Amino acid sequence: MRDTNRVWLLAQRPDGRPDAECFEFVERDVPDPDRDEVLVRTLYMSVDPYMRGRMRDAESYADPWEVGEPMQAGVVGEIVASNHPRWEEGDVVTGNLQWADYAVAGGHELTRVDPDVAPVSTALGVLGMPGRTAYFGLLDVGEPTPGDTVVVSGAAGAVGSVVGQIAKEAGCRVVGVAGAEEKVDWLTDELGFDAAINYEDEDVHGALREAAPDGVDVYFDNVGGPVTDAVFRELNVRSRVVVCGQIALYNATEVPTGPRKLTQLIQKRARVEGVLVSDYADRFAEATDRLGRWVNDGTVQYRETTTDGLENAPDAFLGLFDGVNVGKQVVKVADRE
Amino acid sequence: MRDTNRVWLLAQRPDGRPDAECFEFVERDVPDPDRDEVLVRTLYMSVDPYMRGRMRDAESYADPWEVGEPMQAGVVGEIVASNHPRWEEGDVVTGNLQWADYAVAGGHELTRVDPDVAPVSTALGVLGMPGRTAYFGLLDVGEPTPGDTVVVSGAAGAVGSVVGQIAKEAGCRVVGVAGAEEKVDWLTDELGFDAAINYEDEDVHGALREAAPDGVDVYFDNVGGPVTDAVFRELNVRSRVVVCGQIALYNATEVPTGPRKLTQLIQKRARVEGVLVSDYADRFAEATDRLGRWVNDGTVQYRETTTDGLENAPDAFLGLFDGVNVGKQVVKVADRE
Numbered sequence: 001m002r003d004t005n006r007v008w009l010l011a012q013r014p015d016g017r018p019d020a021e022c023f024e025f026v027e028r029d030v031p032d033p034d035r036d037e038v039l040v041r042t043l044y045m046s047v048d049p050y051m052r053g054r055m056r057d058a059e060s061y062a063d064p065w066e067v068g069e070p071m072q073a074g075v076v077g078e079i080v081a082s083n084h085p086r087w088e089e090g091d092v093v094t095g096n097l098q099w100a101d102y103a104v105a106g107g108h109e110l111t112r113v114d115p116d117v118a119p120v121s122t123a124l125g126v127l128g129m130p131g132r133t134a135y136f137g138l139l140d141v142g143e144p145t146p147g148d149t150v151v152v153s154g155a156a157g158a159v160g161s162v163v164g165q166i167a168k169e170a171g172c173r174v175v176g177v178a179g180a181e182e183k184v185d186w187l188t189d190e191l192g193f194d195a196a197i198n199y200e201d202e203d204v205h206g207a208l209r210e211a212a213p214d215g216v217d218v219y220f221d222n223v224g225g226p227v228t229d230a231v232f233r234e235l236n237v238r239s240r241v242v243v244c245g246q247i248a249l250y251n252a253t254e255v256p257t258g259p260r261k262l263t264q265l266i267q268k269r270a271r272v273e274g275v276l277v278s279d280y281a282d283r284f285a286e287a288t289d290r291l292g293r294w295v296n297d298g299t300v301q302y303r304e305t306t307t308d309g310l311e312n313a314p315d316a317f318l319g320l321f322d323g324v325n326v327g328k329q330v331v332k333v334a335d336r337e
Numbered sequence: 338m339r340d341t342n343r344v345w346l347l348a349q350r351p352d353g354r355p356d357a358e359c360f361e362f363v364e365r366d367v368p369d370p371d372r373d374e375v376l377v378r379t380l381y382m383s384v385d386p387y388m389r390g391r392m393r394d395a396e397s398y399a400d401p402w403e404v405g406e407p408m409q410a411g412v413v414g415e416i417v418a419s420n421h422p423r424w425e426e427g428d429v430v431t432g433n434l435q436w437a438d439y440a441v442a443g444g445h446e447l448t449r450v451d452p453d454v455a456p457v458s459t460a461l462g463v464l465g466m467p468g469r470t471a472y473f474g475l476l477d478v479g480e481p482t483p484g485d486t487v488v489v490s491g492a493a494g495a496v497g498s499v500v501g502q503i504a505k506e507a508g509c510r511v512v513g514v515a516g517a518e519e520k521v522d523w524l525t526d527e528l529g530f531d532a533a534i535n536y537e538d539e540d541v542h543g544a545l546r547e548a549a550p551d552g553v554d555v556y557f558d559n560v561g562g563p564v565t566d567a568v569f570r571e572l573n574v575r576s577r578v579v580v581c582g583q584i585a586l587y588n589a590t591e592v593p594t595g596p597r598k599l600t601q602l603i604q605k606r607a608r609v610e611g612v613l614v615s616d617y618a619d620r621f622a623e624a625t626d627r628l629g630r631w632v633n634d635g636t637v638q639y640r641e642t643t644t645d646g647l648e649n650a651p652d653a654f655l656g657l658f659d660g661v662n663v664g665k666q667v668v669k670v671a672d673r674e
Contacts, residue, residue: 060604061574061603061604061605061606221599224597224599224600225597228599237398243599243602243603244603245603246597246599246600246603249597249600250600255596255597256596256597257594257595257596257597258594258595258597259592259593259594260561260562260583260586260592260593260594260595262558262561262565262580262583262609262611263561263583263586263587264611265580265609265610265611266398266580266581266582266583266611266612266613267397267398267611267613268398268611269398269610269611269612269613269616270610270611271608271609271610271611272599272602272608272609272610273602273606273607273608273609274599274601274602274603274604274605274606274607274608275603275606276603276604276606279606
């Protein structure tokens with residue numbers, strides 16, 4: 001066990017794409033848990049596109065991170081000291097903690113992770129926030145019906161790859177859009193997508209007309225921008241667009257512009273709706289249980305892209321904007337003891 | 338009764354704003370009704386923004402009008418000859434007929450208009466398609482709750498003026514956006530809107546922040562473009578946007594562009610949905626009945642802007658794009674005999 005705590009701070013807010021100046025790596029004392037608190041040693045730390053929004057000083061669904069303060073992250077860790085009756089040393093937990101080796105948390109802020117169900121890192125991916133986002137976003141907002149054509153952007157990412165597989169299970173034709181040949185192959189050859197489009201190499205609109213000849217009934221959007229413009233042109237009457245992420249736009253320095261789309265929504269009586277997984281907090285157990293069974297029976301497969309070392313967390317985060325990751329991007333910080 | 342039939346044809350498809358070249362006024366014989374058909378003499382003819390879409394050669398929810406063929410319109414008319422058992426001479430009816438003095442229609446394509454309920458022209462406005470659009474769009478898609486703030490663009494138009502009054506009846510705070518001082522005054526002084534913004538004179542976003550200090554829960558959009566951009570910035574969590582019309586964009590010669598809005602939808606978990614009144618055909622009677630009662634008890638007031646003479650129908654239509662009309666724009670073609 002380390003005797004100091006390495007912590008990533010938000011050094012300054014990014015203007016456009018974040019760079020090294022935005023992150024500061026400091027050494028601090030390992031904190032002491034107070035009453036009802038525990039000390040958690042980080043095993044895996046999550047990096048996610050939403051974090052770009054927290055680096056911004058702007059009103060959103062959550063408060064922005066403060067400059068000079070530790071950056072926050074979903075973490076899977078091990079209890080190393082407990083002042084809370086629910087937890088004892090060695091328990092594996094997940095919660096919203098910090099980009100750090102250690103963090104103190106209130107005992108009630110953590111959720112137990114069962115290492116026998118699946119590798120513990122999946123609590124940050126297929127069995128965690130991204131998996132639940134896919135589950136509620138597709139099923140509750142997208143409302144897929146057997147026979148529907150479902151298109152997913154960011155299809156090889158942590159959320160998109162799960163969306164597509166649940167949509168297959170729901171009896172849909174599934175078309176993924178991703179940014180690399182390796183990803184496209186994974187989607188069609190291993191995950192069972194009916195088709196996948198490489199937006200780096202192909203005319204997305206033309207390829208989509210071929211891959212979705214009956215139009216698009218559900219579009220699950222993780223990306224935004226030109227890919228989304230192309231998909232909107234193929235929306236069917238009464239189609240549903242689930243807006244989950246817009247990673248193509250998050251580093252824009254000016255308000256991004258694009259074709260106006262509302263006239264199409266009238267013509268198609270389509271519905272466009274944003275989804276945020278925290279709105280479904282009272283149903284997390286349902287999603288985790290269902291996803292756990294699907295992972296165990298092979299219905300839902302997953303990949304993780306693992307970056308080693310807390311010191312490399314900023315690179316792992318920035319790689320999200322280049323589409324480096326296949327499946328869930330995690331940072332491995334330590335082994336279990 | 339005229340012994341010839343004047344008919345407006347679509348002479349050519351417009352490129353941008355329609356002009357005189359797009360319309361051709363011809364004289365033809367008065368047609369004879371066939372078996373099960375009737376001959377209708379036009380009393381009032383409707384001009385509506387959606388007609389701009391029918392002039393275009395593009396796929397939409399309805400087929401485009403053909404060049405060289407009569408233009409279509411909602412009409413209130415009088416039966417002057419009937420080969421259908423349901424109708425007799427002198428009956429007042431409404432249906433989708435033509436920009437013409439006379440038209441033949443199948444007896445089953447017409448709906449009876451009761452001249453004792455309200456002036457017959459209202460069958461084209463508050464008791465017709467625009468009123469029903471307001472009713473279903475606001476109540477079924479917008480889902481207003483007492484205490485909500487409802488913003489309506491094109492608020493002094495045939496649809497918007499009814500939307501705002503139904504929203505008041507539903508217990509909402511109602512803010513209208515319109516393009517003239519006379520309209521703004523009508524909305525607040527006579528229709529009971531809580532506030533109204535003149536987008537020609539005011540900074541819409543600033544004025545909206547004042548008029549809707551708690552944000553926007555329902556936005557009923559008839560206009561699109563910059564007004565809509567301003568309203569989107571004030572959407573609340575779980576707000577609903579009813580996309581009914583985008584008249585500011587219909588004459589665009591290139592795909593209109595504007596700020597991308599999907600990221601906001603995630604932050605606000607807002608829902609944006611298009612509405613088309615024909616989807617509610619099986620519930621038209623419900624809306625007409627409810628609107629009729631509201632008109633009779635003064636809950637819903639209305640205005641009509643009447644252009645005299647079939648020969649002036651293109652001007653009446655084009656005036657819609659300049660916001661000339663207050664309330665429903667109709668063309669008076671003939672008096673009842």
